Amino acid sequence: MNKIKTKLIKRPNELYAEFLIEGVEPHIINMFRRAVLAYVPTLAIHEVIIRRNTSVLWDEDLALRLALIPLKVDKSEIDLLGKCGKLILSLEKAVECSARLRLRKRGEPNRIITVYAKDIEPVDKKTVRPVYPDIPIVKLGPKQEIDIEMIAKVGLGRDHAKFQAVCTVGYKPLPILRVRENCNGCGKCVEACPKKVLELKNGKPVVKEDKKLECDLDRLCVMHCPEQALEIIPDETKYLFRIESVGQLSLEEIFTAAVNSMNQLMDYFIEALTEAFQQIKS
Ligand code: SF4
Structure with a gap:
C-alpha cells in the first residue's frame, strides 16, 4: 500500500472540517466513514414516559422530537468514550451510562x-444538557400542559440514527481527465462546466490545479464535447473527506472513537477467525 498523506483543507469552525486523503483505497476510507456513522457513542433520549400531554402533538410525535435533541454530558458523570462506549454494554453499566430527565411545562393565560430544549431538566446526572438550547419542542396554549419523564442512554449509530455523532460524513474522489487525440480544442467543455474547473492549455482542456476539489464528476463537460474526445473518471486514491459533528463531541473525539472501534472490531474478527481455524485443524 502507498504511503497515506492527509492535508487539512478547511476548518471554518470547531464542528466542520474538510481534508484531502491520498494513497488510500476506497474500501478503507469507506470503513472509516462507516465507523464514524455507526460506532461513535453518544447520549440520546431513549425512553419516554408521558405523564400528561394535553398539547396538540401526539405522544409519539413528542417522543420522536425529544429523541432527536442532541445531548451533552460531562465525562465525570457519563464516560461516553471510555467505559460507556464499549461496543456491547453490560447490564450494570446500563445504569451508570444513562440519565433521567424531566420536562414539565404549563401554558399561560x-x-x-x-417549549424549548432548554426546558428539559436533569434529574440524577446534573450535567446532562441539550447541545442547542433553543430547539423548539412544542407550543402550548392556555390550559395545555406536558409532564414527561425521560431516560437518556448511551448508544451507537448502528442501532439508531439519533445516536449518530455527525450530521455530515462523506468523501468524493478527485477527477482524472483524459483527453483523446481527436480533441480539436473547441472549448465547449470549458464553457459547459458549471464550476469552472477546466481551462484550455496549449489548445487542450486541463483541470485547473486550484479548482480540482470542486469537480463533482457530473460529466457535463464530457456530454458537451462534440467530438466525444473527453473522459473524466474518479481517482480512486485521492479523496476529499468532509465531516461535521452534531455538537456532542469534538471532531478529534469522533476520530479517536471511530479508530478505536475499528481496532476493536478487527480484534473481534481476528479472534473469530482464529477460533474457526482451530476448529478446522482439530
Ligand atoms: S465533471 Fe462536471 S464539475 Fe467536473 S470538470 Fe466536468 S463539468 Fe466540471
Whole structure:
C-alpha cells in the first residue's frame, strides 16, 4: 500500500472540517466513514414516559422530537468514550451510562408559549444538557400542559440514527481527465462546466490545479464535447473527506472513537477467525 498523506483543507469552525486523503483505497476510507456513522457513542433520549400531554402533538410525535435533541454530558458523570462506549454494554453499566430527565411545562393565560430544549431538566446526572438550547419542542396554549419523564442512554449509530455523532460524513474522489487525440480544442467543455474547473492549455482542456476539489464528476463537460474526445473518471486514491459533528463531541473525539472501534472490531474478527481455524485443524 502507498504511503497515506492527509492535508487539512478547511476548518471554518470547531464542528466542520474538510481534508484531502491520498494513497488510500476506497474500501478503507469507506470503513472509516462507516465507523464514524455507526460506532461513535453518544447520549440520546431513549425512553419516554408521558405523564400528561394535553398539547396538540401526539405522544409519539413528542417522543420522536425529544429523541432527536442532541445531548451533552460531562465525562465525570457519563464516560461516553471510555467505559460507556464499549461496543456491547453490560447490564450494570446500563445504569451508570444513562440519565433521567424531566420536562414539565404549563401554558399561560392569554398567550401561546413555546417549549424549548432548554426546558428539559436533569434529574440524577446534573450535567446532562441539550447541545442547542433553543430547539423548539412544542407550543402550548392556555390550559395545555406536558409532564414527561425521560431516560437518556448511551448508544451507537448502528442501532439508531439519533445516536449518530455527525450530521455530515462523506468523501468524493478527485477527477482524472483524459483527453483523446481527436480533441480539436473547441472549448465547449470549458464553457459547459458549471464550476469552472477546466481551462484550455496549449489548445487542450486541463483541470485547473486550484479548482480540482470542486469537480463533482457530473460529466457535463464530457456530454458537451462534440467530438466525444473527453473522459473524466474518479481517482480512486485521492479523496476529499468532509465531516461535521452534531455538537456532542469534538471532531478529534469522533476520530479517536471511530479508530478505536475499528481496532476493536478487527480484534473481534481476528479472534473469530482464529477460533474457526482451530476448529478446522482439530
Ligand atoms: S465533471 Fe462536471 S464539475 Fe467536473 S470538470 Fe466536468 S463539468 Fe466540471
